[in-house]
Amino acid sequence: MAEKLIHLIITRQDSPDSTPYKEEFKIPYRPGMNVIGALMEIQRNPINAQGQKTSPVNWESNCLEEVCGACSMVINGKPRQACSALIDKLEQPIRLEPMSTFPVQRDLSIDRSRMFDALKRVKAWIPIDGTHDLGPGPRMPEVERQWAYELSKCMTCGVCLEACPNVNAKSEFIGPFAISQVRLFNQHPTGQMNKHERLEALMGDGGIGDCGNSQNCVQACPKGIPLTTSIAHMNKETTKHAVKKFFFS
Amino acid sequence: MAKGHSFLSHKLHSLLGLFPIGLFLLFHLTANYQATRGAEAFNQTVGLIENVPLLLVVEFVFIYIPILFHAVYGLYIAFQAKHNVGNFGYFRNHMFLWQRVTGIITLIFIVWHVWETRIQKALGASVDFDMMANIFSSPAMIVFYTIGIISTVFHFSNGLWSFLVHWGITVGPRSQRVATYLTMVVFVVVTFIGLRAMSAFIL
Numbered sequence: 022m023a024e025k026l027i028h029l030i031i032t033r034q035d036s037p038d039s040t041p042y043k044e045e046f047k048i049p050y051r052p053g054m055n056v057i058g059a060l061m062e063i064q065r066n067p068i069n070a071q072g073q074k075t076s077p078v079n080w081e082s083n084c085l086e087e088v089c090g091a092c093s094m095v096i097n098g099k100p101r102q103a104c105s106a107l108i109d110k111l112e113q114p115i116r117l118e119p120m121s122t123f124p125v126q127r128d129l130s131i132d133r134s135r136m137f138d139a140l141k142r143v144k145a146w147i148p149i150d151g152t153h154d155l156g157p158g159p160r161m162p163e164v165e166r167q168w169a170y171e172l173s174k175c176m177t178c179g180v181c182l183e184a185c186p187n188v189n190a191k192s193e194f195i196g197p198f199a200i201s202q203v204r205l206f207n208q209h210p211t212g213q214m215n216k217h218e219r220l221e222a223l224m225g226d227g228g229i230g231d232c233g234n235s236q237n238c239v240q241a242c243p244k245g246i247p248l249t250t251s252i253a254h255m256n257k258e259t260t261k262h263a264v265k266k267f268f269f270s
Numbered sequence: 271m272a273k274g275h276s277f278l279s280h281k282l283h284s285l286l287g288l289f290p291i292g293l294f295l296l297f298h299l300t301a302n303y304q305a306t307r308g309a310e311a312f313n314q315t316v317g318l319i320e321n322v323p324l325l326l327v328v329e330f331v332f333i334y335i336p337i338l339f340h341a342v343y344g345l346y347i348a349f350q351a352k353h354n355v356g357n358f359g360y361f362r363n364h365m366f367l368w369q370r371v372t373g374i375i376t377l378i379f380i381v382w383h384v385w386e387t388r389i390q391k392a393l394g395a396s397v398d399f400d401m402m403a404n405i406f407s408s409p410a411m412i413v414f415y416t417i418g419i420i421s422t423v424f425h426f427s428n429g430l431w432s433f434l435v436h437w438g439i440t441v442g443p444r445s446q447r448v449a450t451y452l453t454m455v456v457f458v459v460v461t462f463i464g465l466r467a468m469s470a471f472i473l
């Protein structure tokens with residue numbers, strides 16, 4: 022019996038500025054394989070479908086269990102993690118493309134700096150460093166901790182930005198994940214102390230105002246984060262903040 | 271667009287869509303509906319409106335300027351999006367696309383409609399039942415107005431849904447789903463009022 026093969030069509034790009042092109046691969050199938058496994062097979066034996074030797078395909082991955090967010094790519098039209106994309110569940114030929122919202126570094130590896138810049142801009146952290154011991158922080162009610170934990174699962178993978186029609190080259194929109202992170206840190210008992218700074222950041226250009234409610238993000242997020250609930254909630258909070266600021270300061 | 275004002279501009283755009291533009295739309299279609307009670311009733315309603323004190327000021331402040339801002343900023347928003355219903359065929363994403371498509375259709379419709387009625391009035395024509403009956407003597411205009419009314423009412427109804435989210439009134443998925451059903455009812459009812467009013471002018 023002929024060996025079972027996996028057919029891949031990969032959108033490649035040799036350098037950040039070069040023109041993308043497609044290359045096809047036919048690699049041997051193994052049971053239980055995921056997309057990363059297929060890419061490793063190409064790395065081991067970089068021969069394309071025409072039988073020519075080529076450069077191995079470049080990609081990024083770390084955790085291999087869908088928690089780091091590094092391996093996001095567009096697989097058969099949908100942005101998702103390559104490590105949790107099982108070959109058995111994908112229609113062939115499998116099309117792999119880099120996420121077009123981000124600058125491509127090489128092949129499937131992209132630069133997600135804009136997401137880390139967005140997190141810095143909205144101050145998605147809790148400032149606790151000081152010159153002396155501040156003692157234990159206030160406790161958080163268990164009911165709130167439960168949903169806050171769900172928001173904390175964000176792995177900055179970029180899928181929600183790729184899915185959003187308002188995140189593109191013509192817009193400065195920071196993306197759904199950053200808005201949800203503001204909700205997370207503004208809920209935290211210690212984080213609350215700086216909540217105005219984060220609200221102000223959300224009210225800047227490219228902030229929450231740019232959301233147009235397509236709600237693709239909540240459908241696409243691999244972690245099931247209730248992004249649209251976070252956005253609507255922050256819509257309320259930023260509006261309240263704007264009104265208060267106008268009348269009382 | 272001006273730096274640093276995007277939040278405020280978006281909020282103003284959203285607010286104007288409902289107050290006063292949306293309310294004006296409801297008022298306008300209800301006034302037209304009087305035509306179903308005959309030419310006399312319609313002309314009376316028109317006469318009532320024309321007697322509003324400082325009508326021109328009211329028109330500019332509550333209708334022309336808000337629509338102008340909403341339309342110009344709306345076009346800017348509409349052309350900023352990179353539509354992707356092909357890969358993300360979810361209901362809300364389709365509505366997102368249609369909100370923008372109907373915004374553009376509505377703009378074309380409003381410009382034509384204002385030219386044919388309000389500007390003709392400014393040039394000396396009188397707005398009454400006969401004027402509208404004359405417009406609708408052309409089948410092409412009946413088709414054009416039908417598309418225009420459906421498009422405008424869709425834009426208003428789905429805009430109402432979006433407004434509720436933009437102001438943090440419907441926050442969770444359940445209230446947003448209920449709002450979808452309610453705004454669908456608004457769409458059906460208001461479309462009926464609009465089209466029924468038009469049909470009264472078709473002799």
Ligand code: HEM
Nearest residue numbers: 233284287288291292341344345373374377429432433436
């Ligand atoms: C009868 C005239 C109109 C009415 C009653 C109306 C009403 C509304 C309402 C209520 C909204 C929802 C606001 C929100 O999302 O918070 C909206 C949004 C919008 N309108 Fe209009 N509108 C009208 C005309 C137009 C025109 C002429 C355009 C121009 C293209 C336009 C473009 C838009 C766009 C793009 C949005 C979406 C904004 C967003 O979700 O970010 N509208 N409109």
Ligand code: SF4
Nearest residue numbers: 175176178179181242
């Ligand atoms: S919110 Fe979800 S889709 Fe967006 S970056 Fe975080 S984990 Fe990825």
Ligand code: FES
Nearest residue numbers: 083085089090104
């Ligand atoms: S490698 Fe970490 S999410 Fe896939």
